[in-house]
Amino acid sequence: MRMLVIEDDRDAASYLAKGLSESGHTVDHAADGEQGLQMALGGGYDALVVDRMLPGRDGLSVIAMLRAGGDHTPVLILSALGEVNERVAGLRAGGDDYLTKPYAFSELLARLEALVRRGQPDQVETLLHVADLELDVLKRTVQRAGRPIRLKPREFRLLEYLMRHAGQVVTRTMLLEQVWDYHFDPQTNVIDVHISRLRTVIDRDFDTPLLHTVRGAGYCLRAPD
Amino acid sequence: MRPTRLFRTTALRLSLLYALLFSLLSAAALGFMYWSTGHYIDAQIRTGLDSEAHGLLRAYERGGPAALRGALQRRLANIAHTGRHYLYVPGDGRAPLGDLRRWPADVVPDHRVHNRWVDASLLPARDSDDADYLPVLALRLPDGGRLLIAQSMKDAEDMRDYVFATVIVTLGVTVVIALLLGVLMGRSVLRRIDAVNATAGEIMGGDLSRRLPVGRRGDEFDELALRLNAMLERIEQLLVAMREVTDNVAHDLRSPLNRLRNRLEVILLEPRSEAEYRQTMEQTIADADQLLKTFNALLDIAQAEAGVQREECAALDLTALARDMGELYEAVADEAGLSLRVVLPGDGPLTVRADRHLLAQAIGNLLENAIAHVPRGGHVSLELTRREDAVVLAVADDGPGIPAEARERVLSRFVRLDPVRNARGNGLGLSLVRAAALFHGAELRLSDNPREAHADGHSNRGPGLRVELVFKRS
Numbered sequence: 001m002r003m004l005v006i007e008d009d010r011d012a013a014s015y016l017a018k019g020l021s022e023s024g025h026t027v028d029h030a031a032d033g034e035q036g037l038q039m040a041l042g043g044g045y046d047a048l049v050v051d052r053m054l055p056g057r058d059g060l061s062v063i064a065m066l067r068a069g070g071d072h073t074p075v076l077i078l079s080a081l082g083e084v085n086e087r088v089a090g091l092r093a094g095g096d097d098y099l100t101k102p103y104a105f106s107e108l109l110a111r112l113e114a115l116v117r118r119g120q121p122d123q124v125e126t127l128l129h130v131a132d133l134e135l136d137v138l139k140r141t142v143q144r145a146g147r148p149i150r151l152k153p154r155e156f157r158l159l160e161y162l163m164r165h166a167g168q169v170v171t172r173t174m175l176l177e178q179v180w181d182y183h184f185d186p187q188t189n190v191i192d193v194h195i196s197r198l199r200t201v202i203d204r205d206f207d208t209p210l211l212h213t214v215r216g217a218g219y220c221l222r223a224p225d
Numbered sequence: 226m227r228p229t230r231l232f233r234t235t236a237l238r239l240s241l242l243y244a245l246l247f248s249l250l251s252a253a254a255l256g257f258m259y260w261s262t263g264h265y266i267d268a269q270i271r272t273g274l275d276s277e278a279h280g281l282l283r284a285y286e287r288g289g290p291a292a293l294r295g296a297l298q299r300r301l302a303n304i305a306h307t308g309r310h311y312l313y314v315p316g317d318g319r320a321p322l323g324d325l326r327r328w329p330a331d332v333v334p335d336h337r338v339h340n341r342w343v344d345a346s347l348l349p350a351r352d353s354d355d356a357d358y359l360p361v362l363a364l365r366l367p368d369g370g371r372l373l374i375a376q377s378m379k380d381a382e383d384m385r386d387y388v389f390a391t392v393i394v395t396l397g398v399t400v401v402i403a404l405l406l407g408v409l410m411g412r413s414v415l416r417r418i419d420a421v422n423a424t425a426g427e428i429m430g431g432d433l434s435r436r437l438p439v440g441r442r443g444d445e446f447d448e449l450a451l452r453l454n455a456m457l458e459r460i461e462q463l464l465v466a467m468r469e470v471t472d473n474v475a476h477d478l479r480s481p482l483n484r485l486r487n488r489l490e491v492i493l494l495e496p497r498s499e500a501e502y503r504q505t506m507e508q509t510i511a512d513a514d515q516l517l518k519t520f521n522a523l524l525d526i527a528q529a530e531a532g533v534q535r536e537e538c539a540a541l542d543l544t545a546l547a548r549d550m551g552e553l554y555e556a557v558a559d560e561a562g563l564s565l566r567v568v569l570p571g572d573g574p575l576t577v578r579a580d581r582h583l584l585a586q587a588i589g590n591l592l593e594n595a596i597a598h599v600p601r602g603g604h605v606s607l608e609l610t611r612r613e614d615a616v617v618l619a620v621a622d623d624g625p626g627i628p629a630e631a632r633e634r635v636l637s638r639f640v641r642l643d644p645v646r647n648a649r650g651n652g653l654g655l656s657l658v659r660a661a662a663l664f665h666g667a668e669l670r671l672s673d674n675p676r677e678a679h680a681d682g683h684s685n686r687g688p689g690l691r692v693e694l695v696f697k698r699s
Contacts, residue, residue, distance in 0.1 A: 102517055104510075154552060180553060184586035185521055187654060188593045193556040216510050 001046040001116055002026045006036030006062065007078065008054050016049065019105045020112075033057025037065055045073055046116050049108070052079035052090065060093040067094035074115035076108070106217035110169040117165060128163040131223035133202060133210055135163055144202060154179070155198050162211070162221040171218035195219055234415050240407025248400045255392040262388045266381045267360075271338045274362045277309065277374055278336070285366060290315055293372075297322055308377035310348065310355070316369030324349045325373065334363040334371045343375055355379060417446050421453075433461045463531075469637075470527060477652075478516060485512045522653040529583060529660035541581050542574040543618060543696075547609050550585060554592045562601030565592070568608040575609060575616050577696045579665050587661035590654035591620035591692050598690075599624030619693045621674045626688035632671040658692070668695040 003025050007013040010031070017027040028045075030036035033054040040048055040062070048066075052059040063075050077095040079086060090098045096118075097111050126137040132145040140156060142149045151159060158179050162170065172191040177183050195211065203209045208224045284296040297313055301324060304310070312323035321328075326347050332339070338360050345356035355377040364372040420438050427435045436457060437450040492505045551567035558565035588607070595605040599622045608619045627635055636659045662669040674689030 100521075102520075104514065104517070180549065182549070182553075182585045183582045184589065185518060185525075186586075186589050186593065187518070187522075188557060188596070190553055190557050190589070190593075193560050194553075197556055216507060216514075 001113075002028070002044060003047050003049065003112070004028045004030065004036070004039055004045045005049045006030045006033065006040070006054065006059065007049070007051040008032060009051070016105075016108075019109065023109055031055075033059065033062050037062045040066055040071070040073065041069065043071070047074045047076065047112055049076050049078060049112065050095070052077055052086075060090065060095075063094045074112075074118065076112055076115060078103070078108075104171075104217075106169065106214075107171050107173065110171045110174060110218060113168045114165055114170065114174065117168060128160065128166075130163050130166045130210055130221055131208070132206075133163070135160060142202075144206060147205075149201055151198075151201065155194070155201070158194060158198055159202070159221075162219070165221070167220070167222045169214050169217050169220050174218070234411045237407055237411030237415075240410050241404065244400065244403030244407050247403050248396065251399045252396055255396055259385075259388055259392050263385055266384060270360050270376050270378075270381065274338050274360060274374055274376055278362050278364055278372070281372060281374075282364065282366075290317070290366075290368065290370065293366075294322055304352075308355075308380055310343075310352070310359075310375045310377065312373040314371045316366060316371075323373070324352070325375070328371070328373065329361070332361055332363050332373060334365040334373075336362070336364055338362045341375075352377065421450070428457065433457070433464065466527075466530060470523060474523065478519065481512060481516055485509055485516075488512075519653065522657060525583075525586065526653065526657050526660045529657065529664040538578055538580050540576050541579040541584070542576050543579075543609055543616060544569050544574050546581065546584060546588070547607055547618065550588045550592065551607050554589070554596070558592075558596050558605055561596050561599075563596060563599055563603050563605050565596075566604065566606040568606055568610075570609060570611050572611070575611060577616060577665070583661050583664065587658045587694070588618070588620070590658050594654050595620055595622040595624065595690070598622070614698055616696045616698065617693050618696070619691055621689065621691040623674060623689040624687055626673055626690045627671060635671075636669070658694075662694055665694075665696065667697070669693070670695065 001024075003020055005013055005016050005020070005027060007016065007029070008031055013029050013031070017029055020027045028039060030039050034056040036050070036054070037057060050059045050062055054062070059077060059079075063077070066073065066075075074096045075094065077090040077098045078101060079090065079098065080101045087098045087100075096115050099108055099111060128135040128137065133142070134144070135142045135156075137160060142151055142156065142159065158175065161175065161179050173185070175191050175195075176186070195213075199209075199211045203211055210221055210223065212220045212222065214220050281293060281296055285293040288295075293313065297311055300307070300309070301311060301322075304324060310323070310325050312321060312325040312328060314321045314328060325343075326349075329341060329343060329347060332341055339362075340358045341361040343356060343359045343361065345353040348355055357378050359375045359378060361373065361375045363374075366372060417440075424435050424437050436454045439450045439454070440447050488505060489509060492502065547567055547569060551565060555565045592605065592607065599605060603623050605620070605622045608617075608621065610617045610619070636655050659669055661667075670691075670693040672691050672693070674691040
């Protein structure tokens, strides 16, 4: 995927670019808001990473300009301003997700890939498949290899989210935000426990595991190679 | 107090201005009094002269010139008391009668009172100092005679002088008293302001514990001092809190950072296998994540404590929140061998104005604490109760509890009562709960968990802990 990083801190930008290209993406870099806006308007990017505070033109203003021009490229906002108000302001300006510095690169990558995926039309799919696992959003049923699996409502939502992002890494914070709709930082492994319960239900009786733990990052639901 | 400073005070300037205004007003009032007194005296004199002329005319009408002479004789004997002077020039050519020596040239007998110059040469020797413009009334009698009555002004002048002196003295006393009061008021205001200034100076000098003196009068100065003291109190609290954070950050972040650095340094001392490098790197990332977590928790606490009004503060149904959190942590409690029960009132939603995420974090921290400290087989409950004037959200357990004397302390940052068993906690959990309570205007109460409240009453593990967040209903 082609990504544009608009970030004035050269070190942070080059480290981001390196990480993203090693993860298989093509990365362009703009060092100020004006240049970033021009490059973004040039188009062709799958996602933008925009720092909030930029010389020339503020990050939020870049996003607002893009949105005003009808450009709906997914945008991840990076900011040292972590207050909830700032977060709300960022999302209101047209950002799709917001990440506070300091952040883990794995978190950024996972969120960025989730954003790109969300921008694609398969969002409306109501019958999800990963290998022999099948989830019907409308009938609220799950089966694997033809065998029905019973899930509690929250487990169903958790699995649905994982399946919609199949093949991608999703982090614990993403799950807490997207599945439970809470934005905070639990001090314990609360998400891990829910994942391990889900794993018991969907993987235990089968030879090939689908739900994998990605060390230091999160989880990934994917079909075997 | 130097006089120049005193003169610069607003209080003194105002009082002087008022003194001046007051003096001017008094002067005007007293002047009017003086003028109207004079006017009154004049009127009295004219009336007196008119009725005297009337009396003498009546005597003439009753008994002719002889009767008039008799009446005049009696009056001339009494001149020392009445202060009047007379002259009767009969129409029949007989000798004039009266104490005036001759008829003044410019007096015409027109039956009206005029002020005319009466020279000393006209007056009898003993009354020569009566010479002045005197009110004079002259009459023409039916037989062609003329009668003149003049009133000495000596008594009236005395009266006028007396009134004038009174006016001047009164005015003087008024001005002096007004000035004196002004100076006194200025001094007393200046003294109180000086006290405030002195204290402010000491505070700026670094002694934040100083407070402004508050008098017992309850006047506007005391009110101001109370307000300012409350403000100073808040500032001091904030500064102390900030200093605490800085100390904590220094203490609790520096050692793990140091550990992290040392580990990397040691691994670089000599060549190692790739597996070893990888393992160290992973450990380092895990440590860094923990540091970030601590750092973020500190920021959350600081933000909640600063009480910044968040945009996300909205009407929130606590029953839904409790149900969500119960559902989120039920599995964790289960893994730890504990039962987690959510107790909700049966009668609909309980709504408070709250920041959903902050409150969720607080409840999460309480549940995590309970799960970390209660031994296997224990019970944890998340209860929501409706009271007359409040909504109470409680997390209760039957674990080891917290001794009463340590309850205040555990709310502080980085305090762990049992560092060995709960090594993974960062000691910030309850601090955030306290900050969240503060932010929502809720009261935070820690107590033992009464035994009868335990689910099945079997256990004999410890006093248990009950943490309540009491949301007052407005």
